[in-house]
Amino acid sequence: MTRGTVIRDRAVSVDPGGVALASGRRVEAGYLVLASGSSYVYPAKPDADTADAALDDLRRTHKELAGAERVLIAGAGPVGLELAGEIKEVWPGKRVTVVDPVERLLPGFQPELRHDLHRQLDELDVRLLLGTRLAAPPATPSGRAEEFTVTTTGGEAITADIWFRAHGVRVNSEYLADGRLTTRTAQGEVPVSETLNVRGHDHVYAIGDLTDVAEAKRAGHAMKHAEVVAENILAQLRGERPPAVYRPSPEPMILLPLGPRGGVGQMPMEDGPSVLPAPAVAEYKGADLFTGRFAELFGTAG
Numbered sequence: 001m002t003r004g005t006v007i008r009d010r011a012v013s014v015d016p017g018g019v020a021l022a023s024g025r026r027v028e029a030g031y032l033v034l035a036s037g038s039s040y041v042y043p044a045k046p047d048a049d050t051a052d053a054a055l056d057d058l059r060r061t062h063k064e065l066a067g068a069e070r071v072l073i074a075g076a077g078p079v080g081l082e083l084a085g086e087i088k089e090v091w092p093g094k095r096v097t098v099v100d101p102v103e104r105l106l107p108g109f110q111p112e113l114r115h116d117l118h119r120q121l122d123e124l125d126v127r128l129l130l131g132t133r134l135a136a137p138p139a140t141p142s143g144r145a146e147e148f149t150v151t152t153t154g155g156e157a158i159t160a161d162i163w164f165r166a167h168g169v170r171v172n173s174e175y176l177a178d179g180r181l182t183t184r185t186a187q188g189e190v191p192v193s194e195t196l197n198v199r200g201h202d203h204v205y206a207i208g209d210l211t212d213v214a215e216a217k218r219a220g221h222a223m224k225h226a227e228v229v230a231e232n233i234l235a236q237l238r239g240e241r242p243p244a245v246y247r248p249s250p251e252p253m254i255l256l257p258l259g260p261r262g263g264v265g266q267m268p269m270e271d272g273p274s275v276l277p278a279p280a281v282a283e284y285k286g287a288d289l290f291t292g293r294f295a296e297l298f299g300t301a302g
Helices: 051-066 078-090 111-124 219-237 278-286 291-297
Strands: 011-015 018-021 026-028 032-034 070-074 095-100 126-130 148-151 157-160 162-165 204-206 254-258 262-269 272-276
Touching: 070 078, 070 157, 078 095, 078 111, 078 126, 078 254, 095 157, 111 126, 111 254, 111 262, 111 272, 204 219, 254 278, 262 278, 272 278
Parallel strands: 032 204, 070 095, 070 162, 095 126
Antiparallel strands: 011 018, 018 026, 148 157, 254 262, 262 272
């Protein structure tokens, strides 16, 4: 950032004039953007606060996973299915079981997409147990290789060598709990207007998973939020009214890779939702999980 400053700290409170940090420092601001996102269980999102520590965690988990032959994934949403696909790409011989209480994969998406998803999972030999849940989580810590047996609520016993939890997203909004800026929803989200202003404040914005926008929490949506907010702040700095509004698509969108070559996707189009073939999903996301896009954005591409 040639015209900015990066501060590594934690926000503990926000008010219309600035941010109070855990270190005791206060940052005054003419414009505020809340972009604290959400937390998810490891390894979908890292537990560590630094890149080096996160890499150490991933290497340790990779080693544990490499020595396990039977893998259990609790959760058949996009996170769990992507993880299953990545495991099968590297270790096609591992036995992967995915358990979820939902009756259908990706409800609300086109039947063509869901049919293709089942077909690809069958070809990968990923075992799906839908409409049931684990009666109790394994005693073994998630991501640790150690044989265990669990039972589903349907009475089926599953023996595996390692497991991962792939459910349980939590909005990162504890620093707003004092109500000095806004009142959060019951889910911990921030109420925003169509311009993505935090309601009641024309100079405070929120983007991404933190917002109460009625749509699935996806990285693609957060990037569109950011474009709207950037345009509006620039207009305000010029003394103009914020022109950009954000309207969620009436059709859900998703890019769900199953390894670097497979996967399913759906994008909203003018004439209705479009289901993407696996090669397109791989090109857009699966090949590098967007890492190339963000390396270019942050100027770190080699």
